[in-house]
Amino acid sequence: MRISEAASRSGLKVDTIRYYEAEGLVPNVGRGADGQRRFSPENIDWLTLLYWLRETGMPMKVMQEFAALYAQGEETIQARKDILLDHSDLLAKRRDDLDRCADILTRKLEIYEEYLR
Amino acid sequence: MRISEAASRSGLKVDTIRYYEAEGLVPNVGRGADGQRRFSPENIDWLTLLYWLRETGMPMKVMQEFAALYAQGEETIQARKDILLDHSDLLAKRRDDLDRCADILTRKLEIYEEYLR
DNA sequence: ATACCGGGCTGGAGTAGCTCAAGGTCAAGA
């Protein structure tokens, strides 16, 4: 699979994929005889996971650490699990923030309604 | 109220407040005889709102637009309401993303559990 | 009186995480 397809499947942009690869976030990307990147289904799964981790605010450095562990194989699964558990905590925190902000907006909008009447 | 107190009350950092003011996001900040910023309770409420809007991903440009409307007074309330309604939509989208990512992590963690047994 | 804080000020440099643009290669279709 070429980079454009990898982009449309993973959700990441073409430029972002190249950038991530350069930063060591995407292990084992092959190249064809023409020098172009070739992505395996496993690459795609990995990119998709990165997409979601980024989308929900995992910092670059953590992603790098996670990718380094992934590249080392199965004996790092415990460590990877810990990272994902930490990220789950972050998700919960973000959800609280969203809820809190939604409340604030609701109140603010009610006040605006008053003015408009 | 001085800037450090404004920071601890709003949630924004001191540097961020100064930056926001320079970018036109904080109307009507007074100065004392010593040349230092003085924040009114209304300033604090506004900064707190900005804090939550930023925290939930409102882009700078939208905040600038919102601040410009706020500075113009009550006749812009409809426009401000529209901005907050749009932002509410964004919050809903983010919430969906968080939920989706949480699902993905849960599945991933289950797979890791398999390996670890 | 003076030395030393802590907190404020400005201007400017540095950072993260992309994002875009310039300039080049190459394979396939009209």
Next chain:
DNA sequence: TCTTGACCTTGAGCTACTCCAGCCCGGTAT
């Protein structure tokens, strides 16, 4: 053959902070 389109690399630009140097000022300790 010519052109188009997808890919390549390198490097600049952007957003939204974040930090730092160097200065001022008011209050306390010596």
